[in-house]
Every structure is written in C-alpha cells, then in structure tokens.
Amino acid sequence: MAHIALPPEFPGIIGPLAAYRDTEKHLDGLANALMCGPSSLTKAERELIATYVSSGNECYFCTNSHAAVARHLLGEKQHLVADILADAATAHIDEKLRALLVIAGKVRKDGRLVTAEDVAKAREHGADDRAIHDTVLIAAMFCMFNRYVDGLATWTPRDPQVYEEIGARIATKGYGSRFRESS
C-alpha cells in the first residue's frame, strides 16, 4: 500500500502525477523536453539510458516502463534492451552509447564520480556537449523519478502487459499525454 492516498487505478508514478497536478505539469514537461525534444541523441538512446539508470536503482516500475518504451522505439533491435541490462560492457552497442552509459552509471551513484577521462572517451566516439549534458540530466532525472516512485511505495503491477501499454503510449504520444487528453 502506498504511503499516501493515491488514485487506485494508476500504477507507479502515474498515481502521484495524477494526484498532484501542480508538479505533474512540470515533471511531464521536463520529461518531454529531455526525452522527446531536440537532442544529439536518438529517442531510443535516451530511453536506454533511462532504463539502465532505473535498473541500477532497482526501480521495478521505471525499469519495466522505460524498457518497454525503448523496445517500441528500437523495433527489430529491441534485444539491445535486455543485452544492456544483462551487461552494458559487452552488449552489441556502439562505443558512444557504451561510454555514455558509463557516465550515466556514475551520475546515478554520485555526480562527482564522472571524470574528464569518461567524458573524453565519449567525445572520442562522437558524443558532443549536448549528448553529454543530456546523458547527465537524464541520469539525474531518473534518480528523481525512481525515488518518487519508491519513496511513496506506489503500486507496482507485475503484469507485463501494463508496461507494454505504458511503453507504447510514451513511444507514440510522449510523456503526460493521458493528462493532456483528459484536461
């Protein structure tokens, strides 16, 4: 049971987003800008970073939701999601993304762990300032989302279909679309 009263029909972060709309507006606005807006990273790369960070934080709801978004975006390469979660160091991804996942993993633990060498390695493989900025902020933002979900003990369905539906919705309509449609 969640630590506060939340609408019972909504799993995970959707509960507190629905109940606290004055912050929902900005949380969804931020997620849309960062995950779906202009960037030198593809939407799939950004969702893989989000999934990797959420998995590191062991947030079941966020990991499964963003894994589903990433699979929808990746199409026939959707196996990369499971590959990265199994072992990002050996997954068949390009070296730019691998270097960015290293940065994201360090930001997840403590931002001060990111070194000039980590950043130089990402740049060698094609990451620009925007990619580095977005990687750091995506990792930081999911450290917030993961804690919002788990710190309130929100409802965590175990039915994979729930996450497939969330993944399809976000991949096609972006973040917060359920609130924009209903308002």
Added chain:
Amino acid sequence: MAHIALPPEFPGIIGPLAAYRDTEKHLDGLANALMCGPSSLTKAERELIATYVSSGNECYFCTNSHAAVARHLLGEKQHLVADILADAATAHIDEKLRALLVIAGKVRKDGRLVTAEDVAKAREHGADDRAIHDTVLIAAMFCMFNRYVDGLATWTPRDPQVYEEIGARIATKGYGSRFRESS
C-alpha cells in the same frame, strides 16, 4: 573546469540552466511549484529539507545555496540551518520536521528504505499526505539537482557572498527569476 562548455559567469546549476533553456524552463517551473507553491509545509521547512538532502549528497553548491535561502526565510531562527546540518537528531526543531527529515534522508539513499513506521511517526506529529508527498519529491528533486551540478563538474565558488546573493534572490523572487527577467 566543467565537462561541457558553459557560460563562465554563472556558478553551479545556473550555468547549465542558462545554456540549456529548453530544460531550464521545466526545472525552474518544478522548483517553483514544489518549493514556493501551495503546500502544508512552510517555505522554510521545504528549504531545510533541500539543504539537508544536498548536504547528505555532499553537493557544495546546492547545500550552500539552499542553506542561504533557508536562513533568509527563517530570520532570527536561522541558526536552525547549522543545527540541522550538525545533527538533525538533536537540533531544536519540532518533531514533525524531524520525522520528515528522516524520510528525506532515506529517500536520498533509496526510496525503498522509507517504512510505514517512518510515515506513521510523521503523521503522529502533524504531517498530512501533502507534507509527506512534498518531502519525498523535494528529496528526490534535490537528488536530481545535486547530480546535475556535480555530474557536469560545474563551477563552485568558495566566496560565501555568492551564496548569500543566490539565497536572497530565491527567498524573495523564487526560482528562475533571472531568466524570466531577461527573456
């Protein structure tokens, strides 16, 4: 030196906020809604939670900035900022705030650490759902801000006057006012 090019005149988070305005808008909107908008917590209580979390994450820029905001809001009780940072368990604060700081400290480490007993204790001392929600989201949000600041290795001035000015500005004008004034 920061890991990416940032405007050199801005310390800490203000650098990436100024350089990446598409996310700045939502980050400042979120901070304003949560820290300055309607809540069952006072603005000073919210800034004390922000300072406590940032101190736990050892983020020099955020700790000193929000300690200054809290001092401005607390007036003659401004010693509470240093008292809480020295030892929240013995500081002369009311038991509601002490219980909320326990929750915030756990969210900082891992949201799953928050127990039903932690929440019940906060309720016994007068915290309502809104106070618990806002405490969890403030702690989560500062886990994001701290990582954004430190993960990009932003400029961290050591001159206390810099933080006094940031504190006075936020306490009187809210978050993001420097961008709203100039745009």
